[in-house]
Amino acid sequence: MGKIEKLNHRELKSIGDFVVALAREAGEIQRRHLGQSKPIAYKGPVDLVTEVDHLCEDAIIGRILDRFPRHHVLAEEGEHKPQGESSFRWYVDPLDGTTNYVHGYPCFSVSIGLEVEAEMVLGVVYDPMGDELFHGIKDHGAFLNGRKINVSKIRALEQSLLATGFPYDIRESEENNIDHFAKFALASQGVRRDGSAALDLCYVAIGRFDGFWEMKLRPWDVAAGVVMVREAGGRVSDFRNAPFSIDSGEVLATNGLIHGQMVSLLERGRIKRLP
Ligand code: IPD
Ligand code: CA
Numbered sequence: 001m002g003k004i005e006k007l008n009h010r011e012l013k014s015i016g017d018f019v020v021a022l023a024r025e026a027g028e029i030q031r032r033h034l035g036q037s038k039p040i041a042y043k044g045p046v047d048l049v050t051e052v053d054h055l056c057e058d059a060i061i062g063r064i065l066d067r068f069p070r071h072h073v074l075a076e077e078g079e080h081k082p083q084g085e086s087s088f089r090w091y092v093d094p095l096d097g098t099t100n101y102v103h104g105y106p107c108f109s110v111s112i113g114l115e116v117e118a119e120m121v122l123g124v125v126y127d128p129m130g131d132e133l134f135h136g137i138k139d140h141g142a143f144l145n146g147r148k149i150n151v152s153k154i155r156a157l158e159q160s161l162l163a164t165g166f167p168y169d170i171r172e173s174e175e176n177n178i179d180h181f182a183k184f185a186l187a188s189q190g191v192r193r194d195g196s197a198a199l200d201l202c203y204v205a206i207g208r209f210d211g212f213w214e215m216k217l218r219p220w221d222v223a224a225g226v227v228m229v230r231e232a233g234g235r236v237s238d239f240r241n242a243p244f245s246i247d248s249g250e251v252l253a254t255n256g257l258i259h260g261q262m263v264s265l266l267e268r269g270r271i272k273r274l275p
C-alpha cells in the first residue's frame with residue numbers, strides 16, 4: 001500500500017490546516033511590507049527578487065521543516081533535500097507576482113503545494129489583498145474561504161475570458177507567447193495578464209477565467225493551482241493535450257469545455273523551431 005493511501009483524509013486535512021496558517025502568515029508579511037519593498041536582486045532584466053520574497057520563504061520553509069524534517073522542499077529561492085529519499089515534496093512560491101508587488105499592483109499571492117509519491121495532493125494559494133484563501137485537496141474538492149468552488153460552464157472559446165503570462169526571457173526568445181496571445185485575443189472575449197500564475201489557476205477553478213495557458217513556468221508557480229483546477233472540475237494538460245507534468249513548464253488549464261478549442265489554437269500558433 002502506497003503512502004497516499006496511508007495518508008487518509010483526516011491527516012491530509014490536518015496538514016491542510018497547517019498550510020493555510022503558513023500561507024496566512026506569509027500573506028501578512030506581504031501586506032505589512034507593501035509599498036516599502038524594492039528589488040534587492042535581478043535574476044534577469046525583468047525578473048526581480050525582493051526582501052519580502054526571502055522573508056516569506058524563510059517563514060514558510062522554517063515551519064515546514066520543523067514539522068516535517070524529512071520532507072523535500074523545493075522553493076523558488078532555495079531547495080532543501082532531506083537525507084535519504086522522501087516521497088513527500090513541497091513546492092513553495094513565497095510571493096507569486098513579485099513584479100506586481102514591487103509596483104503596488106494588488107495582485108500577488110503565496111502558493112504552497114504538496115506532492116506525495118509524485119502526485120499533487122494539496123494546494124493552498126492565498127491572496128492577502130483580497131483576503132481570498134483557496135485550497136484544494138485531492139478527491140475532496142476545491143474551496144475559496146471554505147466554500148466549495150467550481151469551474152465555469154462556458155462552452156465556446158469566443159465567449160470565454162482567458163488569462164496568460166509571458167516568460168522572463170520575453171526579450172531574448174522567440175518562444176515568448178506573443179504569437180499565442182495574439183490568436184487568443186482575437187478568438188475570445190478577452191485575455192488578461194494579471195501577473196500571478198497561481199492566482200490565474202485559482203481563477204480558472206472558480207470560473208472567473210475559463211482558461212489559462214502559459215509556458216516556461218516553474219513547478220512552484222503551478223503546483224498548488226493545478227490541484228485547485230482539477231478539484232473544481234477543470235482540466236489541466238500541456239499545450240498538446242498530453243498529461244500535465246510539473247517539470248515541463250507548459251500549462252493549459254481550462255473548465256474542460258473549451259480545452260480542445262484552446263489546444264487547436266495553440267497548435268496553430270506554435271512557433272516552428274529551426275532544425
Ligand atoms: C511569475 C508570475 C507571473 C508569470 C511568471 C512567473 P514570480 O512568478 O507567476 O504571472 O507570468 O511566469 O514567473 O516570479 O512573480 O514568482
Ligand atoms: Ca511565481
Ligand code: CA
Nearest residue numbers: 076093095096
Ligand atoms: Ca515568486
